[in-house]
Amino acid sequence: MTQIRGFVRPTRRPGELGIHSLDSFNLVVPDMEAAKAFYGEFGLDLQARGNHFNVHTQGHWHRWGTITEGSRKRLSHLSFGIFEDDFDRFKDRLGHVGIQQLDAPKGFESNGLWFHNPDGLLLEVRVAEKSSPNEKSTFAMTSAPPGSQGSPNRSQAPRTSPRRLAHILIFTADVPASISFYERVLGLRLSDRSGDGIAFMHGIHGSDHHLIALAKAQGPGLHHLSWDVGTINDIGLGAMHMADKGFTVGWGLGRHVLGSNYFHYVRDPWGSYAEYSADIDYIPVNCDWRAEDHPPHDSFYLWGPVPPEDFAVNHEAAG
């Protein structure tokens, strides 16, 4: 069912230039059927269009990304959304900071501005509706009244359907240089970091604690795509369903410190992860969040099982 959309005025910080949303991603995979099986079971709505999939969430108007076929799995580009009347200012800014503009990749022709990030990952800035949330997403803990059963029977367990793309974590060879790039070029702000190992950045027009996170590795690559759900029960049900379908490797259930979200990560067929995420911190349009540098041992996760040994490995770089 398609969500009925009334007009909601997006939140916007007056006078300042910055992207408002992580608009979409394109993931290249060597096996389209494997991608459909993994992301479909995860709860996403993959719609076949010619030779690619459009990635949607049930009931949401936005297309969060595309999946195309190639010789090896890789994140090929990210598109960031801007307000229409900021387009010329962004174009000027790219010129001022000496960013070379590129042609759109074949099959992704657009009116956007295309360029590389410091790791050589292709980025686009495009005019788009604000798909990042304008307020903190709802989160619920329900308790059954006395005299009634709170849980459905196992056979009646509902499927988890993520509500929206929450964020992406990508690898970079140089976290401080990347922070500077995303601040100067895209107008993102640092939310929190752990030294030069990982950083979390938010949009100035109202966004979650992070719409992009950057982790240190040898080179670029996708660590995870994070998908928002509304309850811890949704996280558990999603993880259980994935395990039932053979996707047993992952990490969770746990709670992060930076972002505060409850999580469970499921490993995809190529070594990246899809994250079920609930109740992530929100940074409203009028909030100047105080970024801090946190020691890793005090900020990676509040509670949860020990993460897999290779959780932070960039399998994409290994080829």
Ligand SMILES: [Fe+2]
């Ligand atoms: Fe995440």
